[in-house]
Amino acid sequence: xxxxxxxxxxxxxxxxxxxxxxxxxxxxxxxxxxxxxxxxxxxxxxxxxxxxxxxxxxxxxxxxxxxxxxxxxxxxxxxxxxxxxxxxxxxxxxxxxxxxxxxxxxxxxxxxxxxxxxxxxxxxxxxxxxxxxxxxxxxxxxxxxxxxxxxxxxxxxxxxxxxxxxxxxxx
Amino acid sequence: xxxxxxxxxxxxxxxxxxxxxxxxxxxxxxxxxxxxxxxxxxxxxxxxxxxxxxxxxxxxxxxxxxxxxxxxxxxxxxxxxxxxxxxxxxxxxxxxxxxxxxxxxxxxxxxxxxxxxxxxxxxxxxxxxxx
Numbered sequence: 001x002x003x004x005x006x007x008x009x010x011x012x013x014x015x016x017x018x019x020x021x022x023x024x025x026x027x028x029x030x031x032x033x034x035x036x037x038x039x040x041x042x043x044x045x046x047x048x049x050x051x052x053x054x055x056x057x058x059x060x061x062x063x064x065x066x067x068x069x070x071x072x073x074x075x076x077x078x079x080x081x082x083x084x085x086x087x088x089x090x091x092x093x094x095x096x097x098x099x100x101x102x103x104x105x106x107x108x109x110x111x112x113x114x115x116x117x118x119x120x121x122x123x124x125x126x127x128x129x130x131x132x133x134x135x136x137x138x139x140x141x142x143x144x145x146x147x148x149x150x151x152x153x154x155x156x157x158x159x160x161x162x163x164x165x166x167x168x169x170x171x
Numbered sequence: 172x173x174x175x176x177x178x179x180x181x182x183x184x185x186x187x188x189x190x191x192x193x194x195x196x197x198x199x200x201x202x203x204x205x206x207x208x209x210x211x212x213x214x215x216x217x218x219x220x221x222x223x224x225x226x227x228x229x230x231x232x233x234x235x236x237x238x239x240x241x242x243x244x245x246x247x248x249x250x251x252x253x254x255x256x257x258x259x260x261x262x263x264x265x266x267x268x269x270x271x272x273x274x275x276x277x278x279x280x281x282x283x284x285x286x287x288x289x290x291x292x293x294x295x296x297x298x299x300x301x302x
Contacts, residue, residue: 051175051176068295100175101181101182102174102179102182102184102185103174103176103177103178103179103182104175104176105178105179105182106181106182106184106185107183107191109182109185110185113185113189123281126220126284127219127220127281127284127286132190132279132281132286133196133200134196134200134277135278135279135281136192136193136196137192137194137196137197137289138264140189140192140193141190141193142286143189144185144189146185147185148186155176155177158176159176160192170213
């Protein structure tokens, strides 16, 4: 049964979940290496939504999650970092998913890399020194690893709940 | 649907590309050392994009660099090398980076927005003043 109210409620719950994930990873100091650099636990949601309800809902939840997290826990700098990282990551994942060349693992890993590259581009502007590029290898590799982990979790959740059930809940 | 949710062989292209990009950047970053092969003469310290200090590389000294949020980095210049030996930043990436002496080599502390680099050769003094 289609119901706009049900969809709004479902996406809102997912947004809240995404904010909790962002908050949780802010508590883990390991990911504080570069300002704004995170494991991107919130990306679990994006991958989950891309492979169930589609890119439109994924974009809505992603935008809400980033804006609300920045308002509640962040500052203008952290917002710019996470926004640019998420925007590049989202664009890359949508394009690669359309190609149907990679599974969600390849898509998510590329998204993780794009996320970190987006943040390094912001850092290039904020710190105004091109030598920050030296951070790139570490960020690219870590983006790859977290991307694989995120794909694993998202795929497992979709398989356990069932893709059809998720679509039923969200439309 | 399970097809796109399971790992495929083509997915391996992504980590392969990641390793390739990392290697290229790593090799490019070590070129100044290979090509120049001559010690630079000036240690240039930049904080938040602004030049904080320029010190001669051949004069041993220690300097505390105040970073962005009141976090400090301790720069040690000794035996013709510049090195960050202590830092208040959480990750200590700058401390673990190896000491530098050649033109173009750099130590970066991103949390504190501190960049230490070697510039040098004959025109170092002019550069330091004119830029």
